[in-house]
Amino acid sequence: MTVKNTTVRFFVFLCVLMIVAVASVSAGGAEEREDGPQTFRMYWNTNHRYDVYQQVIDDFAEEHNLVVDLETFLWPDMRTKLLTDFSGGTVPDLIQVPAPWISEFGANGLLMDMTEQIAAWPESSDWFEPAWIEVTSEGRRYGMKNHHTTFGLFYNRDLFREAGLDPDAPPQSLREFRDYMEVIAEELGPDILGFAFDQDAGYLVNFFANSDVPQLIDDTEIAINTPEVRQSLEILQEIAANEWALIAEPGASYQTARRAFIEGSVAMMLSGPWDLASLADLAPDMDYGIAVPPHLEGVEPRTIVAGTAMGIPVGANHSDLAWELMQRLTDLEIQVAATQEAGMLMPRQSWADDPRVQELPGVSDFARIVPFAVPFDIEAASRGLSDIMWSGGGGDLTTQLYQNIIYNRRSASEALETYVREGNRLLNQ
Amino acid sequence: MKISYSDRLSATGYLFVLPAALVMILFTLYPFILALWNSLFTGFAQNLQYVGLQNYIRLFTSSRFWNSLFVTILFTAVSSGISGFLGFLAANWLVSRGVRFGQFFTAIIFLPYVVTPAIATLVWQYMFDRRFGILNAALNSVGLNGVAWLGSPVSAMLSLILVQVWFTVGYNLVIFSSGLQAIPKDYYESASIDGATESQQVRLITLPLIVPTVVLVLVLSLLSGFVNSFVIAQILTGGGPFRATEVLMLLIYKTAFEGFDIPRANALTLVMFLLLFSTSYMLQKWQDRVYHGLY
Numbered sequence: 001m002t003v004k005n006t007t008v009r010f011f012v013f014l015c016v017l018m019i020v021a022v023a024s025v026s027a028g029g030a031e032e033r034e035d036g037p038q039t040f041r042m043y044w045n046t047n048h049r050y051d052v053y054q055q056v057i058d059d060f061a062e063e064h065n066l067v068v069d070l071e072t073f074l075w076p077d078m079r080t081k082l083l084t085d086f087s088g089g090t091v092p093d094l095i096q097v098p099a100p101w102i103s104e105f106g107a108n109g110l111l112m113d114m115t116e117q118i119a120a121w122p123e124s125s126d127w128f129e130p131a132w133i134e135v136t137s138e139g140r141r142y143g144m145k146n147h148h149t150t151f152g153l154f155y156n157r158d159l160f161r162e163a164g165l166d167p168d169a170p171p172q173s174l175r176e177f178r179d180y181m182e183v184i185a186e187e188l189g190p191d192i193l194g195f196a197f198d199q200d201a202g203y204l205v206n207f208f209a210n211s212d213v214p215q216l217i218d219d220t221e222i223a224i225n226t227p228e229v230r231q232s233l234e235i236l237q238e239i240a241a242n243e244w245a246l247i248a249e250p251g252a253s254y255q256t257a258r259r260a261f262i263e264g265s266v267a268m269m270l271s272g273p274w275d276l277a278s279l280a281d282l283a284p285d286m287d288y289g290i291a292v293p294p295h296l297e298g299v300e301p302r303t304i305v306a307g308t309a310m311g312i313p314v315g316a317n318h319s320d321l322a323w324e325l326m327q328r329l330t331d332l333e334i335q336v337a338a339t340q341e342a343g344m345l346m347p348r349q350s351w352a353d354d355p356r357v358q359e360l361p362g363v364s365d366f367a368r369i370v371p372f373a374v375p376f377d378i379e380a381a382s383r384g385l386s387d388i389m390w391s392g393g394g395g396d397l398t399t400q401l402y403q404n405i406i407y408n409r410r411s412a413s414e415a416l417e418t419y420v421r422e423g424n425r426l427l428n429q
Numbered sequence: 430m431k432i433s434y435s436d437r438l439s440a441t442g443y444l445f446v447l448p449a450a451l452v453m454i455l456f457t458l459y460p461f462i463l464a465l466w467n468s469l470f471t472g473f474a475q476n477l478q479y480v481g482l483q484n485y486i487r488l489f490t491s492s493r494f495w496n497s498l499f500v501t502i503l504f505t506a507v508s509s510g511i512s513g514f515l516g517f518l519a520a521n522w523l524v525s526r527g528v529r530f531g532q533f534f535t536a537i538i539f540l541p542y543v544v545t546p547a548i549a550t551l552v553w554q555y556m557f558d559r560r561f562g563i564l565n566a567a568l569n570s571v572g573l574n575g576v577a578w579l580g581s582p583v584s585a586m587l588s589l590i591l592v593q594v595w596f597t598v599g600y601n602l603v604i605f606s607s608g609l610q611a612i613p614k615d616y617y618e619s620a621s622i623d624g625a626t627e628s629q630q631v632r633l634i635t636l637p638l639i640v641p642t643v644v645l646v647l648v649l650s651l652l653s654g655f656v657n658s659f660v661i662a663q664i665l666t667g668g669g670p671f672r673a674t675e676v677l678m679l680l681i682y683k684t685a686f687e688g689f690d691i692p693r694a695n696a697l698t699l700v701m702f703l704l705l706f707s708t709s710y711m712l713q714k715w716q717d718r719v720y721h722g723l724y
Contacts, residue, residue: 076686079686079687080686083685083686083689083691086473086474087473087474087691089474104689108473108474108476108689109474109475109476110473110474199667246560247559247580249557249558249559249577249578249579249580249666250579250580250585250665250666250667250668250669250670251554251579251662251663251664251665251666251667251669252554252558253554260560265560384689386687386688386689387688395687396493396683396687396688399667399669400671400672403669403670403671404671407580407581407670407671
């Protein structure tokens with residue numbers, strides 16, 4: 001036996017050992033014990049872990065003799081974890097994700113097609129119609145929204161008063177918005193500014209989407225290449241260029257604009273009902289209002305619809321139980337209780353009509369804005385064109401356009417043209 | 430069959446190697462082959478279609494890839510160069526002068542290396558903040574205007590390099606210190622008697638004798654530059670503004686987890702592996718050519 005032969009045999013031995021190890025690990029991982037309680041795995045957003053949901057989950061676990069493994073993530077970590085799970089075939093039973101992900105994952109065959117189940121469920125007719133659009137791809141429904149929200153312009157009435165502005169007259173047009181910004185910078189700057197631009201490009205949609213351009217894609221082309229959109233972006237760029245607004249830096253966290261608003265260093269911010277609870281906690285004495293984000297004069301405004309949806313991954317061990325839990329979590333009483341607990345907006349029409357909801361401050365403001373909300377880029381999501389998406393933090397091309405506007409490197413018009421050209425190329429690829 | 434003594438000896442050697450080899454095969458070789466195979470497909474999870482070298486062709490014709498490659502090389506080369514140079518200067522100063530409290534200084538400079546990069550980078554993010562950051566507060570206190578550290582392509586790249594140098598300079602100092610301490614003092618004494626100046630001693634004695642240390646520092650800086658660049662760029666700038674800090678590792682992450690394209694991300698990873706491997710190999714070859722031993 002030569003050394004060379006020994007090396008070859010050693011290598012072959014190692015490979016066999018490795019294959020056996022991999023096979024046994026894979027087989028072991030797939031099995032679940034029959035005797036003890038079954039484990040039900042679900043992924044949820046860290047900030048949506050409300051007491052009322054926990055109670056529903058606890059009751060559900062007890063009734064079915066289950067151990068519920070509830071893992072919570074922030075969105076970027078959730079996406080990384082989910083895509084790894086989809087690749088490795090180790091999916092959870094139920095997921096709560098931003099609604100556009102549902103149609104994106106559904107289009108890729110990663111979520112169960114729930115069209116028939118939802119159609120047979122009588123309560124589905126109580127959902128706002130746009131809430132279904134977001135979870136649909138090529139006519140098939142892959143999930144169900146459980147939070148149905150949108151954006152509003154939060155404004156600090158005390159700072160408006162200090163700057164000599166009418167505290168009950170938030171800016172309605174972009175021109176007014178720009179003028180307010182100038183006044184606040186002159187009267188209260190540089191320590192206090194008018195507005196905070198987020199690091200998230202998606203927020204921009206709330207300023208330029210309108211009844212003529214409610215969707216990003218119009219059949220085979222990008223629809224936002226209009227004079228109105230261009231003019232809106234130019235006004236926003238002027239605000240940024242004059243440093244009348246706080247500009248979050250590229251890697252800044254979601255909290256940057258919120259922190260500035262809460263501590264009173266900016267007079268306005270764009271946000272949603274998900275921040276009502278933290279505002280109440282951290283700035284209980286702040287006198288603030290919520291309005292429809294300003295648009296160009298003469299256009300009918302639109303905001304981008306936001307919120308989360310639940311879906312069941314293909315290959316989930318307990319898909320029937322997951323469907324049952326989805327129904328329980330979206331029961332009207334649970335939705336009202338979640339709103340009372342966290343100020344979150346919900347997708348049921350009967351929820352919007354409920355007097356307990358209508359009397360809640362903040363929530364009622366958003367209830368007025370929700371009818372303006374549209375699933376602006378849902379088609380991009382279902383076509384898998386993440387580069388041109390606005391929701392979920394914004395795709396690469398969107399980020400380039402946004403950064404061109406708030407960091408003033410190129411004219412807004414030129415930046416928009418680049419976005420449209422590249423977007424059209426991707427659309428027609 | 431009778432097994433000879435030498436065969437028994439080599440078998441024993443293989444047994445000792447077995448655990449490490451298994452780990453290598455399971456966690457390095459197996460995923461490597463899997464990634465190579467996957468990079469020849471398109472699609473996701475079970476819905477894969479074979480496309481041959483299409484992912485690589487798309488890669489090499491993509492301006493975003495070339496930008497990313499340029500950004501990575503720039504980041505790695507400049508940060509490795511500065512960090513290596515400062516590490517060498519500090520080590521030479523501490524070793525040749527026998528500075529009092531030298532170990533204390535070394536520990537202080539080494540400290541960033543043991544901090545979790547993500548946590549330290551978050552702290553840097555607060556320090557770089559344009560309005561509330563301590564760096565701009567310091568500039569303002571001496572009457573200078575604050576800087577948008579992360580707001581322009583050039584300043585963002587410089588900020589990233591600053592953080593990477595801060596991370597690695599202490600590690601380079603320690604490696605250079607051990608390399609310098611291995612050079613016999615007699616060489617310097619003889620040179621000094623012959624009238625060599627301090628800079629001549631560094632150029633003609635120190636540098637030729639620490640070639641292996643230089644190569645080690647370069648290879649480690651290269652690896653650390655590629656790996657750390659992801660954490661630093663992701664937290665500080667997210668690759669922006671205008672992709673000015675979109676390093677390869679970040680592009681791989683975005684391609685896989687934002688763009689939903691794991692085969693293409695695998696192709697990118699393999700290109701990056703080839704780049705790292707060939708550079709390390711060339712550095713090793715350079716060392717073989719120029720280094721003639723310590724004694």
